[in-house]
Amino acid sequence: MVSTALSWTAGASASTSTPLGARDTYAGETPAVQDIRALLATIPDPEIPAISVVDLGIVRAVDDGRVVVTPTYSGCPATLFIEQSIRRALDEAGFVHVRIETTLSPPWTTDWISDEGREKLRAYGIAPPPLGAASASLRNDTHAQCPRCGSMNTAEISRFGSTPCKALWRCNACAEPFDRFKCH
Amino acid sequence: MPKVAPLTQYATRLGDDALILGQRLSEWCGHAPTIEVDLSLANLALDLIGQATHFLGVAGDADQLAFHRDALDFSNCLLVEQPNGDFAQTMARQFLFSTFQELYLQALASSKDERLAAIAAKGVKEVAYHRQLASDWVVRLGDGTDESKTRIEAGLDWMWRFVDELFEMDELEAKLAKERIGVDKSKLRAEWDRRVDAVLADATLARPASRRPVLGGRRGHHTEHLGHLLSQMQFLQRAYPGATW
Numbered sequence: 001m002v003s004t005a006l007s008w009t010a011g012a013s014a015s016t017s018t019p020l021g022a023r024d025t026y027a028g029e030t031p032a033v034q035d036i037r038a039l040l041a042t043i044p045d046p047e048i049p050a051i052s053v054v055d056l057g058i059v060r061a062v063d064d065g066r067v068v069v070t071p072t073y074s075g076c077p078a079t080l081f082i083e084q085s086i087r088r089a090l091d092e093a094g095f096v097h098v099r100i101e102t103t104l105s106p107p108w109t110t111d112w113i114s115d116e117g118r119e120k121l122r123a124y125g126i127a128p129p130p131l132g133a134a135s136a137s138l139r140n141d142t143h144a145q146c147p148r149c150g151s152m153n154t155a156e157i158s159r160f161g162s163t164p165c166k167a168l169w170r171c172n173a174c175a176e177p178f179d180r181f182k183c184h
Numbered sequence: 185m186p187k188v189a190p191l192t193q194y195a196t197r198l199g200d201d202a203l204i205l206g207q208r209l210s211e212w213c214g215h216a217p218t219i220e221v222d223l224s225l226a227n228l229a230l231d232l233i234g235q236a237t238h239f240l241g242v243a244g245d246a247d248q249l250a251f252h253r254d255a256l257d258f259s260n261c262l263l264v265e266q267p268n269g270d271f272a273q274t275m276a277r278q279f280l281f282s283t284f285q286e287l288y289l290q291a292l293a294s295s296k297d298e299r300l301a302a303i304a305a306k307g308v309k310e311v312a313y314h315r316q317l318a319s320d321w322v323v324r325l326g327d328g329t330d331e332s333k334t335r336i337e338a339g340l341d342w343m344w345r346f347v348d349e350l351f352e353m354d355e356l357e358a359k360l361a362k363e364r365i366g367v368d369k370s371k372l373r374a375e376w377d378r379r380v381d382a383v384l385a386d387a388t389l390a391r392p393a394s395r396r397p398v399l400g401g402r403r404g405h406h407t408e409h410l411g412h413l414l415s416q417m418q419f420l421q422r423a424y425p426g427a428t429w
Contacts, residue, residue, distance in 0.1 A: 001282065017374060044363040069342070071234075071306075073230070073231060073234060073305055073310060074231055074234030074235045074237075074238060074267050074303070074306055074310060075231050075232070075233050075234020075235070075237070076230075076234065076237055077230070103302075104238065104302040104303060104305075105301070105302035105305060105306075106305070107302075107305050107306040107309060108306075109309075120407065130405075155221060158218070158220035158221075158223060159224065159225050159226040159313065159316070159317060160224035160225060160226075160228075160313075160317070162229055164227055164231065164310075168223075182313075
């Protein structure tokens with residue numbers, strides 16, 4: 001079993017609303033924290049292995065003693081698997097003392113997906129979500145760009161797709177169906 | 185019954201609503217009219233069961249509460265345990281509940297209890313999608329063929345008698361609302377009416393006739409449908425307690 005502590009609000013260091021990029025450096029960070037951060041950047045999301053858990057924006061804080069993660073959706077079935085992957089990677093790298101904490105607040109948003117993550121999604125065939133998830137008007141009305149041919153002539157087939165975070169779209173130009181990361 | 189702390193009872197009610205509706209929706213898995221609808225309903229179910237896990241986790245051990253209580257100890261509202269019926273009946277139930285749940289969680293996100301607030305703030309983003317999906321289908325069915333219209337009318341007619349219970353306040357919830365831990369649900373009614381009426385108008389549907397409301401879910405008085413649902417949902421853990429995979 002993975003030992004995780006569920007905390008309900010992220011600490012001050014985790015409440016930042018900016019994505020924590022793999023290559024970001026933070027003043028005063030110890031080498032150990034930088035190592036942990038680099039390690040996390042190699043752990044893929046199990047459902048979309050093209051991007052890492054850091055790209056996805058679910059790593060909310062890292063310090064010498066803990067890694068704080070947040071689930072994408074309340075019922076995301078990958079949550080436990082991700083925690084296990086992080087635990088395994090930490091243990092193998094010798095960070096056996098580092099705890100994994102899960103927090104629900106502030107709730108994850110697609111705005112936390114890194115720029116690098118967005119590019120990786122596109123290259124993988126998934127249209128990245130538009131920025132500005134907080135603004136409801138942007139949610140579903142913006143047209144997705146086809147990740148294959150780049151056309152904006154696209155249409156939604158189903159607002160719910162193969163995973164909670166994706167919708168199913170179709171390109172009218174190249175006739176290919178594609179996944180779109182739901183704005184959330 | 186042993187004395188249970190008000191917050192525990194309240195979190196159980198919230199969790200039971202989400203759990204029972206999530207289980208109901210999962211019954212569609214592999215049976216929905218199209219693959220897209222199948223995926224959608226499974227996604228809704230997943231969101232709801234996730235929310236239920238969090239709420240029941242505030243009340244105690246979520247698995248224990250989900251799998252080892254009898255119908256009398258469940259405190260979900262009666263609407264969510266109603267049978268799926270045909271697709272229109274399922275959409276009628278979803279439309280009425282999701283419209284309510286979105287308003288409810290929005291208000292609960294300001295709860296003084298930071299656990300409830302966190303679960304609600306996360307859940308409301310998911311429920312906005314549920315409400316949109318169900319509203320779209322109510323319009324599509326209501327403003328569709330004679331057949332689809334008859335069916336959504338029948339679905340709404342079945343579910344309507346359970347609407348008043350959504351907004352029911354008792355001593356427990358009044359106390360928690362006063363402490364700003366819970367929500368005064370009666371204050372959500374006007375906005376719910378406005379939103380529901382707008383969709384019904386779009387769907388060219390009349391509001392169903394008022395009926396004598398059926399209450400009792402919060403006190404464990406359920407319709408016969410809940411027992412059947414539990415017998416399926418709980419079978420494995422009852423037969424093989426503690427089984428994991």
